[in-house]
Amino acid sequence: MSIERRNFPQFFITAPAPCPYLPGMLERKVFTHLVGADARGLNTQLSQGGFRRSQNIAYRPACEGCQACVSVRVPVNTFTQSRSFRRVMERNADLQSQVVKPKASSEHYSLFRGYIDARHGDGGMADMTVLDFAAMVDDSFVDNRLVEYRLAGEDGALIAAVLIDILGDGISMIYSFYEPDFASRSLGTYMILDNIERVRRLGLPYLYLGYWVNGSRKMDYKARFMPQERLTPNGWDLVRR
Structure with missing residues (x-):
């Protein structure tokens, strides 16, 4: 996919650093x-x-x-739910989702902190303070939203959330987090499935999932959402299985 060069920004390259996905490898980024x-x-x-x-x-x-x-995206109009995906949707049929403005609250941070401590205590976000979290959610010049997932009922407890960007051709899932005590609900998978449906309702073609990393168990889950398109040096290639 070519990028329009009007008002083209300046790019920079980071110094090599240990790769968070593949042991013994170094990563660099252009940004x-x-x-x-x-x-x-x-x-x-x-x-x-x-x-x-x-x-x-x-x-x-x-x-x-x-x-x-490898950057991956789901073409939502050809995506079909597998039997296991349908079970995930059924397990979470009692959840109520709401798209809200990206404004961090103590409730959001508490959920995020519990998720990080339980699931990614040795990761790059382990040291994020409430101010760092607020900057991640609030500070943006793009069209972004928070999607909240709450239990039905008077309490309406927040058990999951995802920060999304609204793009011209779809939605990009930036970061999701959820209550680790509800692991049996497969909330990470559910949020992807829910946003596939959200993209369809918007009449847009793609849900962007970020990077699938070949050889990283952390990123294996992204390969389950088929068919999907993967970005190659020759453009986006459709992968069915």
């Missing part, structure tokens, strides 16, 4: 800033070119001798 009036359109163009967003930065891997990170 640019998503700021100003062009940020929304540029976010769509760069997503089509395999970039991901983190706050006001768009980045993609630029590792020497390694192409394990």
